[in-house]
Amino acid sequence: MADDKDVLRDVWFGRIPTCFALYQDEVTEKEAEPFYLLLPRVSYLTLVTDKVKKHFLKAVKPEDVEEIWFEYEGTPLKWHYPIGVLFDLHASNTVLPWSITVHFKNFPERDLLHCLSNSVIEAHFMSCIKEADALKHKSQVINDMQKKDHKQLWMDKFDQFWAMNRKLMEYPTEEGGFRYIPFRIYQTMSDRPFIQKLFRPVSPEGHTHTLGGLLKEMYPAAITHDAGPKQGSVCYFPPASSLACMPGPRLCAAGRAVLRCQ
């Protein structure tokens, strides 16, 4: 587990340099300068953009201010996807810094959920954690935790998060792994926003599954076509149970599918 902590720490401290600009048609008071921010990959847009909101509110008439939302090249950005997932899904080939457009009007009701306070994001995050634990331990670990432990998972300090997350990643040695691996494969080129199925960490013959095995079964195109490991190259796939130790967004080799382990 100590080694997993090192991997998770690297995931945790991933950042994306971003440039926020107010949508041209919404500028009414005075020209707004763009706002630059290093966004943490394992957070949510609406959680880390208070300063952005404050900055652009100066340039908008108070009566024009509705709920803030973000867009990248015409695509509204879903606040309930982690920032890293959004970037890898929509903008991984873009030139940095990532240019995001800020809106205060015309909220796209069909594409986005409303997020009126940070407690909504926290509730969404906790529901993801609970869903993952239901798959891993039949919810035994999360149900044994107290309210303050849940709060600790939500805090933005890595060591505090890790102290609690470690409990969610343990399993009895005799069981050999989790019941199922909680994962999602996000896709942009499909009607389904993501693929999510039951997947055991060990095959019926007793072999440990790897990320490669998971992708082969759930998203074969990721392995066989454009993104298959080139001949002569070496490609390591972590065992699937270790994969579940990484809660952050993971970009799989396919380029268009983003694998996120809950």
Add this chain to the structure above:
Amino acid sequence: MENWRCHVRAELIRRDGSQKDPYAGVFRSLFQLQDQCEIRQHIWEDVQSQSLEQDGITFVDLHRWLRESEHLSKKLSQTVSDLTCVLYFKEAEIQYWQSQVCRYRQEALSLARGSNTMRATLNQLEFTVERQAKELAALQKEHTRLREGMVEAWKEKGELLQR
């Protein structure tokens, strides 16, 4: 560390090298400049027309130093609080690892105890085998002697019948 961990970490480091690292320094400087700019703007708004000069130090300078010191002290106290928090969790982590060491020590002790018991059983079984081998040899000897006796008795019987 297993190969996949090395690979994942190397990829993450490569990703940060191309995405985060080239911008981190510039962004940090930008935030500092924005903070300073904001403070100065506040001061400017506060004392637009009332600048008094004493010993070459203007009121504006004093005000700016004060605000900057306040800002720095706020940041320092936040850092101290963060570090205290980290220390607390490190201590909790040490306790966790100590409990793990204790658990594995107990397991090692019980395994050693089991191994000793098995060794004693093995010794006992070896002793039994040795004893039974000796008994078998004695029985085989006795068996040979009895067979010879029987042959002798048959011989005597034959002679008696002839007579």
